[in-house]
Amino acid sequence: MIAPEPSAPATSRFVPLPGTAPIVQLRGIAKYFPGVTANEDVDLDVMPGEIHALLGENGAGKSTLMNILTGIYQPDAGEIVIDGYPKSFASPVEAIAAGVGMVHQHFKLVKAFTVAENIHLGWSETPKAVSAAVLEKRTADLSRALNLAVDPAARVSELSTGEQQRVEILRVLTRKARVLILDEPTAVLTPAEAHELFRALKDFVARGNAVIFISHKLDEVLEISDRVTVLRGGRKVATEQTADCTETSLARLMVGREIVLSDMRARSPQAAPIGATVMALDDVRAEDGQGRVVLNGLSLTLRAGEILGIAGVAGNGQKELTQVITGMRRATSGRILVDGADFSHAGAADFADFGVGHIPEDRLHSGLAPALSITDNSVIREYDRPPLSNGLGYNGRAATALARQIAEAASVAVPDFGMPVRNLSGGNQQRLVARREMRIASRVLVAAYPSRGLDVGAINMMMRYLVELRDKGVAVLFISEELEELLNLSDRIAVMFHGEIMGVVDTAEADIDTIGLMMGGKRLAADPRKGH
Amino acid sequence: MAYRIQRIPSAPPSVAFAARGMAIVLALVTAGIVLAALGFNPLALGWQVLRTTFGSSYGLEDVGLLVIPLIFTGLAVAVGQKIGAQNIGAEGQFYAGAFAATGVALFVPGPTAVILPLMFVAGAIGGAIWILVPTLARAYADVNELITTLLLNFVATLMVYWVATGPWLDPSGRALATTARLPHEVPEFWGIVHWGLPVAGVVVLLVAALFAFTRWGYEVRIAGSNPQAARYAGMPFRRHLIVVMLLSGAIAGLAGMFEVAGTVHRLQGGISNNFGYLGIMVAVLARSSPIGVLPAAALMAVILNSGIVLQTQGITVSTVLAITGLILFYTAIGDELARYRIVRG
Numbered sequence: 001m002i003a004p005e006p007s008a009p010a011t012s013r014f015v016p017l018p019g020t021a022p023i024v025q026l027r028g029i030a031k032y033f034p035g036v037t038a039n040e041d042v043d044l045d046v047m048p049g050e051i052h053a054l055l056g057e058n059g060a061g062k063s064t065l066m067n068i069l070t071g072i073y074q075p076d077a078g079e080i081v082i083d084g085y086p087k088s089f090a091s092p093v094e095a096i097a098a099g100v101g102m103v104h105q106h107f108k109l110v111k112a113f114t115v116a117e118n119i120h121l122g123w124s125e126t127p128k129a130v131s132a133a134v135l136e137k138r139t140a141d142l143s144r145a146l147n148l149a150v151d152p153a154a155r156v157s158e159l160s161t162g163e164q165q166r167v168e169i170l171r172v173l174t175r176k177a178r179v180l181i182l183d184e185p186t187a188v189l190t191p192a193e194a195h196e197l198f199r200a201l202k203d204f205v206a207r208g209n210a211v212i213f214i215s216h217k218l219d220e221v222l223e224i225s226d227r228v229t230v231l232r233g234g235r236k237v238a239t240e241q242t243a244d245c246t247e248t249s250l251a252r253l254m255v256g257r258e259i260v261l262s263d264m265r266a267r268s269p270q271a272a273p274i275g276a277t278v279m280a281l282d283d284v285r286a287e288d289g290q291g292r293v294v295l296n297g298l299s300l301t302l303r304a305g306e307i308l309g310i311a312g313v314a315g316n317g318q319k320e321l322t323q324v325i326t327g328m329r330r331a332t333s334g335r336i337l338v339d340g341a342d343f344s345h346a347g348a349a350d351f352a353d354f355g356v357g358h359i360p361e362d363r364l365h366s367g368l369a370p371a372l373s374i375t376d377n378s379v380i381r382e383y384d385r386p387p388l389s390n391g392l393g394y395n396g397r398a399a400t401a402l403a404r405q406i407a408e409a410a411s412v413a414v415p416d417f418g419m420p421v422r423n424l425s426g427g428n429q430q431r432l433v434a435r436r437e438m439r440i441a442s443r444v445l446v447a448a449y450p451s452r453g454l455d456v457g458a459i460n461m462m463m464r465y466l467v468e469l470r471d472k473g474v475a476v477l478f479i480s481e482e483l484e485e486l487l488n489l490s491d492r493i494a495v496m497f498h499g500e501i502m503g504v505v506d507t508a509e510a511d512i513d514t515i516g517l518m519m520g521g522k523r524l525a526a527d528p529r530k531g532h
Numbered sequence: 533m534a535y536r537i538q539r540i541p542s543a544p545p546s547v548a549f550a551a552r553g554m555a556i557v558l559a560l561v562t563a564g565i566v567l568a569a570l571g572f573n574p575l576a577l578g579w580q581v582l583r584t585t586f587g588s589s590y591g592l593e594d595v596g597l598l599v600i601p602l603i604f605t606g607l608a609v610a611v612g613q614k615i616g617a618q619n620i621g622a623e624g625q626f627y628a629g630a631f632a633a634t635g636v637a638l639f640v641p642g643p644t645a646v647i648l649p650l651m652f653v654a655g656a657i658g659g660a661i662w663i664l665v666p667t668l669a670r671a672y673a674d675v676n677e678l679i680t681t682l683l684l685n686f687v688a689t690l691m692v693y694w695v696a697t698g699p700w701l702d703p704s705g706r707a708l709a710t711t712a713r714l715p716h717e718v719p720e721f722w723g724i725v726h727w728g729l730p731v732a733g734v735v736v737l738l739v740a741a742l743f744a745f746t747r748w749g750y751e752v753r754i755a756g757s758n759p760q761a762a763r764y765a766g767m768p769f770r771r772h773l774i775v776v777m778l779l780s781g782a783i784a785g786l787a788g789m790f791e792v793a794g795t796v797h798r799l800q801g802g803i804s805n806n807f808g809y810l811g812i813m814v815a816v817l818a819r820s821s822p823i824g825v826l827p828a829a830a831l832m833a834v835i836l837n838s839g840i841v842l843q844t845q846g847i848t849v850s851t852v853l854a855i856t857g858l859i860l861f862y863t864a865i866g867d868e869l870a871r872y873r874i875v876r877g
Contacts, residue, residue, distance in 0.1 A: 328763055349766025358764070366764045369757035376753060380765045383750050394750045 014049030014208045021084035023048045023210045024069065024100065024179050029078035031064050031234075038064040039234045042078070046179065051201060051211045053225035053242070055218075055254055057455030061234035062214050066181050069212075070102045071095040101177030103168045105184050111157040115139060115150050115167050119174060146173050147203055161313070162193030169200070180204065181212045186220055190313050191483065191516040198224050216254070216455060218247040219484065230254055251456060264467050264489050265507060272473030274491065275304035278443050279325065279356075279475060284334035286320050294320040295331070296499040302444060302475040307466060309490030309507070310479040312519055314449075317499035318479050319361055322448045325477070326358040327351035339443075352381060357441025359434050361448035361479075363426075367433045370422035374414055377421040378403035378432060381440045410435035411461075427458050434465055445469050448479045463489055483512060497521045543870035551866035552817075556831075559858035566854075567847070577845060581838040589723060594840070595833045596725035597795055601626070601804075602829035602836075603732040604787030605811025606818060607739060608659075612780040613820040614743060615756040615773050621666065621681025622784035623808025624688035625659035629785025630792040631692055632658025634799040637714040638700065644716040651716065651793055652786070659785015660778045662688060667777040671770045677777070685808065693801035700799065710800035718794035728790035733826070735783065740822035752776055784808065810836075813860050819867075835859070 024046040031039040039061045046052045056062045067073045069080060071089030079086050082098050089095040092102070109118050116139040120126040127134070132153075139152035148170045156164060165185060172180060180201075186194040201211050201224065215221050221228055222242060229239040230253040237253050267273075279302040286295040294317045302308055310318060323329035325336065327348040336343045338354055352358075360367040368377050379399045382388060387398040400417050407414045410431040412424070421429060434450060447466060451459040466476050466489060480486050486493050487507055494504040495518035503524025505514070518524055543551070564574035585591040605622040612619035619625075633651040640647060666680035695711075702712040718726040743749035755762035755769045756776075762769045787807060792799050814832050818824030839852030 326764075327766065347766050348764060352766055360764060365758070366760045369754050369761045372753060372757045376750070379750075380754060380761065384747055389747045392746055392748070394745055394747045396744065 014206050016048045016208075020048060022046055022081075023083060024212075025081035025084075026065070026069065027079050027081065029065065029068060029080075030076045031061075031068060031073060032076050037234045039068070039075075042231070042234075042236045044229055044236070044239075046210045046212060048178075048208045048210055049205050050226045051205055051213055051224055053213045053215060053221040053228040054231065055215060055221055055228055055250060056231035057216065057254055057457065060231040060254075060455075062231055063183065064234075065231070066102060066183065066212065066214065069095070070100055070181065096172070096175045096177060099176060099178040100181070101172035101175055101179070102181040103165070103172055103183065103185065105187065107164050107168050109156045109164060109167060109171075111155070113156060114152065115154050115156060115159075116152040118156055118167055119152075119171050123175065142174050143170060146170060148173070148200055160193075161188040161315075162190065162196070165189070165193075165197070166200070173204070178209045179212065180209065181214070183214045184216070185213070186215070186217065187481070188314070190519050191512065192520060194220070217482075217484075218250050218254075221250065222247065254456060264463055265491065267471065271471035272305040274306045275473060277301045278304050278339060280335075280337040281325065282335045282337065284324060284331045284336065286324050286329055286331050288320065294499050295324060297334070298499065298501055299334075300494060300501065300504075302477055304443075304475050305470055305473045306491045307470050307476040307478050307489055309486040309493040310477065310496055311483060311486050311493050311515055312481075312496035314481055316496045318448065318496060320499070321496070322358065322361065322446050322477075322479065325351075325444075326356055326446055352440060354444075355440060355442035356444040356446065357381075357437030357439075359430075359437050359445070359447040359450050361452075363429055363433050364422070368421050368429060371420050373418045374407070374421050374424070374432070375400045375403040375417045378406045378417075378436055381436055406432060406435050406439070427454050430454060431458070431461070434462060438465060438469060441469060441474055444475045444477070446477045446479075449481065450478075451480065451482065451485060459485070483515060487512075495519055495524075543867075547870045548867070551870040552863060555862035555866040556859055558862045559855060562858050562862075563851075563855045566851070570847075572845070572847070577842065577847075580845070581841050584841045585834060585837050591837065593723040593725050595830070595837050596722065596729055598836050599829050599833035600726075600728040600732050600794070601787040601791050601807040602810060602814055602832050603736060603825055604790070605784050605807050606814025606825040606829050606832075607732075607736055607811075607822060608780045608784035608787070609811045609815035610818055610820045610822055610825055611739060611783060612777060613756070613815060614752055615776040616759070617670065617773065617777050617780070618678045619663065619681050619777065619780045619784070620678055620812065621663060621684050621781075621808070622787070622811045623804055623806070624681065624685035625662045625781045625784035626788040626791070626804045626808045627685075627688035627692045628658040628662035628788065629655035629782075630658075630788030630799055630803055631688075631695065632661075632785070633789035634700070634711060634714065634792055637716050637793065638711065647716045648718065648793070651789055655785045655789025656782035657785070659788065660782040662785070663777055663781030667774055667781075670777070671774050689801070689804070692799065692803065696798075696800045702798070707798065710798040713797050714793060714799075716793065717797055718790060720794075726790070726794035728794045731790070735786070736822055736825055739779075739783070743822065748772075784811070787811075810856070813856065816860060817863060832856070 022045040026042060026044040029039050029042040042065055054062050064073065068075050071091045071094050080088065082100070087098055089098070110121065113121070116132065116135040119139050119142065120135050136152035139150070143150045143152070148166050150163065150167055150170055156167065159167070165188070169180065185197060189197060205211055213225055222245065225242045227239060228242050228245060228250065230237040230250065232254060281298055281300045284295055284298045285293065288294045298321065310321070312318060320329060324331050327346050327350055331344060343350065364370055379388060379402050382402060383394060383399065388395050388402065403417050412428045412431055424432070430450065437445060450462045454462060463485070466478060470476050478490060487510065490507050492504055492506055493510055493515065495502045495515055497519065498521065502518035502522065505524065514524070567574045567577060585595060605626060608622045608625065609619050632654040636651045636654040637647060640650060662684060663681060666677045666684065669675035669680055670677045697709050700711045702710055704712060718728055720726045743753065751767045752772050754765065755767055755772050759769050788804070791803060796803055810832055814825060814828045817828035817831065835856055839849065842852055843849060
């Protein structure tokens, strides 16, 4: 009952016998939502022993398709064939019973429970009335049998994101899933953790199982998958052998046009050169609401016309860093110098007046008032100055005019400026916030995960925004989890770990492995030539 | 073809409006069924209510008198909601405003032209003082204003009972449980309806303009909708919270001032007639819009007046309160349902 077949060595590839039926076959799947064709005429074959990547922009229909395969949605047309037999899943429970399981982007674990408890939660094979020790023993056995190392007695809340993901995967695999669907699994992982995940996935398919790997990161699709299916506008564009693909060819398939995912560090001759220090943090400490130290003696300099990238796994103090350098949070000690003046006790309005724009990490909850109109939200930085206000008044017509101007610059089509801003898609909200902030960012722009949740085309546009500001001589602080983005854009990269800077490297001399090590908490060996 | 129900982020105005209308109709139908079950003829009763209320200037004047405190208390609650504060204490602030205005009228000598404006100011200050402690507790210690404002209602109610039957009892001995008749009163301009009505209208317009056309109003709108966003934009959330809550209390205080100085002319226990609590309903019906308070208060006044008519027909006051409750109930359901639509597939 517990032990699935013993693991084969990861190196040996599973090759299905000729004539073997695909483990999953989707035929002519269609799904319509009001006014939207989410999927139409989609075919997908997944063979045993295969890692099959599903690639597409936001809204290309990847999630809908996988929600249909796992029984969350019912298709409007087409059929699902598992091991050669047509099936219809009324719920995810039926899908997992047929061997199809999914690990979602947002984990569905009970944080206060131990790993063993989470594994056994809602599982028909969980023995009734057992002790924690028995559950932990069973979990340890399963973990060994499936070759996924977890600590059965640990509480989920104490685990790193990578470890939580492993628990999530183990949970699906213990239900005897033979098809594992992963939705952007590396979004939350360090490079090292991602490699570990890839090893586990290869190991899993080597036993004759299959993985469907949803992603919009081209490099990892090339690295991990055997075949790749590209969706665009809800339809299948192509299924290719990954070995025949390049990043450029995949990007072209995905967006339907050529996209330059290239180095944007090169400057045009007209661009402002890297200039004087605009903002400096000197040994800054800060605490979160619960009194935990979240910034621990952090020093950084932001220079005019330079993009400083901040690498690091989310939750290592990046959010508090953005709050401290925009005046939203007071540092408990240390100094913040802005043009040489002490801003340690300045408020958010002072920073904004100085010319600090801020694209916040959580745009909907801190950068916008979701229930208020697009107009109200567009003018939050300029409501207090002409033409919107001459001191006391507020000119609604001028506000709508400004909102229209910002929406046009952001290429966001707005049918009605009185509509609540939450009605806009996430990507459009992000572009609106970015354009709004760029208007006031005359000296500094703080951009926290600006590309999060955007597709390749929109990311490219966002990166161009940052370059545009850099070339105007604005100091840009660019926080991201995507190393590639950081390397393409930043002039220098600082790596954060547990509220500290592990090191600052010039991008030209940076190597990914060193940055990866620093992201995991290894301090950069002191380099006498430059401090940070 | 299968049908599905889909939720949309916000209802189109026409649908929202229709849902409101449906809610009122459904509440009346439900009430009619209950009345029929009790042995009354709902159609005849309805006709009588309509005739008594709208068929004579007396009925309209009664409605005009009832609407004044409802506008003030409804506006008070709506203003609080602009900054995200739930002022359940309009009842208490009503009493405090009436108390302060009565104090000025009874003990400050002077001509009516001077004393009436003074009473107006005293009423506003009285209401503001009554919400001061909940306001500061919310602003500095994050104490839920829902509880504190509610509890202070009982204090205010009992305080007014006590002064009206004790220290301020009519010395002439003609009234047993009220103060003497106030020497100053708000003049009437139409039958029994006094100038409090136009003043209430002006206050509504002023407050609406304050929110729509000032920088301060914009900041309050942002801060009330999402305090995080206000913090992000460097707006002083705490200062706005304090000012708006005090404004809310002051407006509720005005309700008490006009009730005692224009309608009742004596301070007495129970003078509020639940106007403070009914203000919550008015604000909900108005969707917290200051201008919306005007039609919502008018509707509520018509319902209250209908209640008085129904009571003359032997229907208890509880039934009338139940009908107002039904309207609120159906409105809440209607507002939510307006955000759903049925789609094919």
